[in-house]
Amino acid sequence: MTAHGTVPVTIRAMESSNAPGGTGGGRREATRQKLYEAAVTLIAEQGFSATTVDEIAERAGVAKGTVYYNFASKSVLFEELLRHGVGLLTASLREAADRSAEGGGSRVDALDAMIRAGLVFIDRYPSFTQLYVAELWRTNRAWQSTLMVVRQEAVAVVEKVLREGVEADELSDEIDIGLTASALVGMVLVAALDWKAFQPERSLDDVHSALSRLLQGRVSGNR
Amino acid sequence: MTAHGTVPVTIRAMESSNAPGGTGGGRREATRQKLYEAAVTLIAEQGFSATTVDEIAERAGVAKGTVYYNFASKSVLFEELLRHGVGLLTASLREAADRSAEGGGSRVDALDAMIRAGLVFIDRYPSFTQLYVAELWRTNRAWQSTLMVVRQEAVAVVEKVLREGVEADELSDEIDIGLTASALVGMVLVAALDWKAFQPERSLDDVHSALSRLLQGRVSGNR
DNA sequence: CTTTTTGAACTGACTGGTCAGTGCAAAATT
DNA sequence: AATTTTGCACTGACCAGTCAGTTCAAAAAG
Numbered sequence: 001m002t003a004h005g006t007v008p009v010t011i012r013a014m015e016s017s018n019a020p021g022g023t024g025g026g027r028r029e030a031t032r033q034k035l036y037e038a039a040v041t042l043i044a045e046q047g048f049s050a051t052t053v054d055e056i057a058e059r060a061g062v063a064k065g066t067v068y069y070n071f072a073s074k075s076v077l078f079e080e081l082l083r084h085g086v087g088l089l090t091a092s093l094r095e096a097a098d099r100s101a102e103g104g105g106s107r108v109d110a111l112d113a114m115i116r117a118g119l120v121f122i123d124r125y126p127s128f129t130q131l132y133v134a135e136l137w138r139t140n141r142a143w144q145s146t147l148m149v150v151r152q153e154a155v156a157v158v159e160k161v162l163r164e165g166v167e168a169d170e171l172s173d174e175i176d177i178g179l180t181a182s183a184l185v186g187m188v189l190v191a192a193l194d195w196k197a198f199q200p201e202r203s204l205d206d207v208h209s210a211l212s213r214l215l216q217g218r219v220s221g222n223r
Numbered sequence: 224m225t226a227h228g229t230v231p232v233t234i235r236a237m238e239s240s241n242a243p244g245g246t247g248g249g250r251r252e253a254t255r256q257k258l259y260e261a262a263v264t265l266i267a268e269q270g271f272s273a274t275t276v277d278e279i280a281e282r283a284g285v286a287k288g289t290v291y292y293n294f295a296s297k298s299v300l301f302e303e304l305l306r307h308g309v310g311l312l313t314a315s316l317r318e319a320a321d322r323s324a325e326g327g328g329s330r331v332d333a334l335d336a337m338i339r340a341g342l343v344f345i346d347r348y349p350s351f352t353q354l355y356v357a358e359l360w361r362t363n364r365a366w367q368s369t370l371m372v373v374r375q376e377a378v379a380v381v382e383k384v385l386r387e388g389v390e391a392d393e394l395s396d397e398i399d400i401g402l403t404a405s406a407l408v409g410m411v412l413v414a415a416l417d418w419k420a421f422q423p424e425r426s427l428d429d430v431h432s433a434l435s436r437l438l439q440g441r442v443s444g445n446r
Numbered sequence: 447c448t449t450t451t452t453g454a455a456c457t458g459a460c461t462g463g464t465c466a467g468t469g470c471a472a473a474a475t476t
Numbered sequence: 477a478a479t480t481t482t483g484c485a486c487t488g489a490c491c492a493g494t495c496a497g498t499t500c501a502a503a504a505a506g
Contacts, residue, residue, distance in 0.1 A: 027450065027505075045363050049272035052495060063452045065499090070450095074496065108443045134357040137416045140268050165443075175442055178422070179414055179433035186413020187406040193360045194405040210402035217440015219398055220331045220388075250485065275461060286487040291463065293485090 032070055034060040036081050044127035047134070048078060079143040082135070085128040086150035092117045093157045107165030108216065114158060115188055115211050119204055122192040133189060155181055187211060255293050257283040259304050267350035270357065271301060302366040305358070308351040309373035315340045316380045330388030331439065337381060338411055338434050342427055345415040356412060378404055410434060 038060035042051045053074050057064045071077040096117035100110040122129045135147060158181040165171035188211060195207050213219055261283035265274045276297050280287045294300035319340035323333040345352045358370060381404040388394035411434060418430050436442055 031451085045361060047270050047272050047361070049270055053497080054495080063454090064497095065453070066451055068497070069452095130360045133360070134270075137353045137356070137420050138268060138270070139420075171443055172436070172441060175436060176429065176433045179418070179430060180437065180442065182417040183410040183414040183434055183437050186409040186411070186417075188409070189413060190409020191402055191406040194409075195402070197360045197362075199401070206399065207402060210399045211406055213395070213398060214403065214406050214437070216443050218395060219403065220334075220394055220439050254485080276463080277461075287463090288465085288487050289485075292487090297462070 028070070031060075031062060031066060034062065035067060035070060035077065036084060039077060039081055040085070040125075040131060041127045043078065044131040044134075075142050079146050081128075082132070082143060082147055083150055085125065085132065086154055088125075089118075089121050090150070090154045090157060092121050093154065097157060097161050107161055107168055107170045110161050111158075111165070111184070111215060112212055114161065115184070115215065116204075116208050118185075118188040119192055119208055119211075122189070122196065123204055126193070126196045129189070129193065133193065155185065158184060184215070187214065251293070254283075254285060254289060257285065258290060258293060258300065259307060262300060262304055263308070263348075263354060264350045266301065267354040267357075271297075298365045302369050304351075305355070305366060305370055306373055308348065308355065309377055311348075312341075312344050313373070313377045313380060315344050316377065320380060320384050330384055330391055330393045333384050334381075334388070334407070334438060335435055337384065338407070338438065339427075339431050341408075341411040342415055342431055342434075345412070345419065346427055349416070349419045352412070352416060356416065378408065381407060407438070410437060 035056060039051070039056050042055055042059060053067055054064055056077075057067050060067075067077070071080070093114050096113040097110045100113040105113070135141070135143075136151065138144065141147075159177050162171065162175070162177050162181055166173050166175065166177070191207055191211055195202060258279060262274070262279045265278055265282060276290055277287055279300075280290050283290075290297075290300065294303065316337050319336040320333045323336040328336070358364070358366075359374065361367065382400050385394065385398070385400050385403055389396050389398065389400070414430060414434055418425060
């Protein structure tokens, strides 16, 4: 199961200039970023296994040796890419929810704001989203546990707002928090991916209003 | 080429070889079925490229050569698997919609019946669903065009019912048919995959009622 | 001087696809 | 009825190519 046991943690990587938290533009971090960007599009298009390290290096404009200087392996590169990407999404969702709450909006407004935030994210990082969806429900993969953790962090943000909505009597107390959260995420995910894949010319607002309508029950419930 | 030279097509050859339409259980068709079943789980778990033809053959209990006797290539095997699977789903959705209509139900009832049909399908073929989701939005793949076609057939069933619902004034005429269909599909897809992956012990009815509630606007619309 | 990158050569395991040959049940022939 | 032929379905060893990962001397960057 755990294939990580044999991977030696390079001490040099830890003590060198760019710690994970640093947003600064160290040379090292800039290279990693380029590798992320190259990897994300290639893997989204072709899948992990079909994407070669040589391709990633070439598209990033660095030598193959540089890939292995920065990441222990192809798998580790991918794993850190997943963490990085989902981290961005989670932060974006949190911010949308918080901002909506600060502005005195209802919880439904907060959900709506999170839907928009999700759409903005997918609009900006369609490849990452695609790759995430392709990997999420797979089992027996090296990065499965990592993926589970970051997924839960993201979903928890939605669930929290749903819970608050129920407590505030804005939402029916008969809803199943977990399932409803999944359904909402799925709604956004699939609608957005279809949008980017098959109708990229449409506006984000179009997609958002369609989802908003569904969220607020203005599809079947005529009013 | 062949050692047999020019061979007249014998009547026997026609009888024994299983034409695509034949539902009968010829040897050939039985082997193909075994290969489908073996391939679907392996590819769902590992992805297309990470799955070897040797693995598929071994799990199906046949020799590697048999795979190539029955399918022109690994890609073709996968492509036909996709066609086969989505065909089943589409038929299932159609039947649910028709049955609901015959029973005098509203269009919303038909949508609800289709949601259930989708859940039943995913419950029965979780691996296929997983694999389908993982491939759907990829580009530049050999089977991309095939996938587009079968996807559209399936989505069209949902869109048709939505359109009828609007015409019958059961649904708001402001909804965007395509986007709403995508969102509904996504809702079912993701909720069901999460269900099978993370809470397989829950009942189908639980999941169905959660989605039903969302469809009918009984989440935010308090009543 | 230290850190990071380069780039090309190399290895060893693995993989998609091939092909000459086998087994066998139905059909043809005697 | 006994014998031979046919060709479908299947087999598995084999091949040519691919890829992750390694190595390292030297250069670039700071």
